[in-house]
Amino acid sequence: MADQTLKKPLLSVTAEKYQTLIKQYTPKPTIIKNVVRAFIVGGIICSIGQIFINLFSSFGLARVEASTAATATMIFLGALLTGLGVYDEIGKFGGAGSIVPVTGFANSIVAPAMEFKREGYVMGVGAKLFTVAGPVLVYGIATSIVVGFVYFLLH
Amino acid sequence: MFEMIVPAFIVGGIICMIGQLLMDLTKPTFTPAHVLVSFVSGGAILGALGIYEPLVKIGGAGASIPLSGFGYSLAKGAMEAVEKRGIMGAFSGGVEATAVGIAAAVFFGYLMSVAFKPKG
Numbered sequence: 020m021a022d023q024t025l026k027k028p029l030l031s032v033t034a035e036k037y038q039t040l041i042k043q044y045t046p047k048p049t050i051i052k053n054v055v056r057a058f059i060v061g062g063i064i065c066s067i068g069q070i071f072i073n074l075f076s077s078f079g080l081a082r083v084e085a086s087t088a089a090t091a092t093m094i095f096l097g098a099l100l101t102g103l104g105v106y107d108e109i110g111k112f113g114g115a116g117s118i119v120p121v122t123g124f125a126n127s128i129v130a131p132a133m134e135f136k137r138e139g140y141v142m143g144v145g146a147k148l149f150t151v152a153g154p155v156l157v158y159g160i161a162t163s164i165v166v167g168f169v170y171f172l173l174h
Numbered sequence: 175m176f177e178m179i180v181p182a183f184i185v186g187g188i189i190c191m192i193g194q195l196l197m198d199l200t201k202p203t204f205t206p207a208h209v210l211v212s213f214v215s216g217g218a219i220l221g222a223l224g225i226y227e228p229l230v231k232i233g234g235a236g237a238s239i240p241l242s243g244f245g246y247s248l249a250k251g252a253m254e255a256v257e258k259r260g261i262m263g264a265f266s267g268g269v270e271a272t273a274v275g276i277a278a279a280v281f282f283g284y285l286m287s288v289a290f291k292p293k294g
Contacts, residue, residue: 050198057194058187061240065186066179068235073177086238091278093239098282102290115193118206119213119240120186121275127210128279132287144287151207152279155241159214159248160268166222167252167264174256 053114060113064120068093090121097122101129127151178234185233189240210241217245222253247272 032040071089080088097120100106106126110117117123131147138147149156193209217240220226226246229237237243251271255263269276 050195053198054191054194057190061190061193062183062187062236065233065236065239066183068186068239069178069182070176072235072238086235087274089235090238090243090275094275094278095282098279098286102286104290104293107293113190115197115206115209116187116190118209119190119193119242121239121241121244121279123206124210124241124244125279125283127206128283129286129290130292132283133290133292136287136291140288144284148280148283148287151210152283154207155210155214156276158211159218159245159272162215162218162245163248163252163268164264166218166249167256167267168261170222170253171256171261171264 056112057114057116057119060109060116061119062116064093064116064122067096068120093121094125097125098129101126102133124152124155127155181232182234182236182239185229185236186239187236189236189242193240213241214245214248217242218249219245221246221249244272244275247275 068089071092072085075085075088076082078085097106100109100122106117106122107130110123110126117126128148128151131150132144135143135147137143193213196212197204197206197209217226220229220242226237226242227250230243230246237246248268248271251269252264252267255267255270257263259266
């Protein structure tokens, strides 16, 4: 078998040329693409939230109350779209743009709870609702208590 | 009806970009759960320092819809309650100010989890 003729190389290039070719064909780092997508999707979700704030303000609600009502509405929509399987598709495209808004928080509540429904309504749905919401509430509430305590000491 | 939409888009978009950078630059240690937790605590701390308030004024929903806005509301509520009730306010204020959001998340979350079946 030693006399077997070698196949002609597909690329007749020097080592240096090969290096530049590698660079040319390696996929570009996806970070910039991801960041731009996060900006667009996050921006759109927040714009929808702003439309709800404006809507509730026009009903005569005070600024803070309108903002709270808009947040609750966005949570409802995030939960509904997760149930319908739509939010996962948004998440595949938007990355953090779909995670950081409250709709993403709602998604993190519904997705595991729905998944573990077969384990029952107490330890399945009831417990898994808090897979991510639990840590969020623990750290959020704890931070707010520390903030309040420090504020108390300084005043 | 359409006032503040552009500022909300820009501020909200930038906050989400920061989350994406955190995830991409610290792969794979920083999961979506880590993003949510750090945004809540970060928002609370920025709120306490008075940095988040102007962001809400400029960006409206762009600052209040991201989870950092939830953290800001928690901290703001705690500080306002301390003004009124002293030390007890530190414990009650945060949850009071965000009660609607927390209750909505639990209620709607439960409802949708029961009503829908996961895909696949």
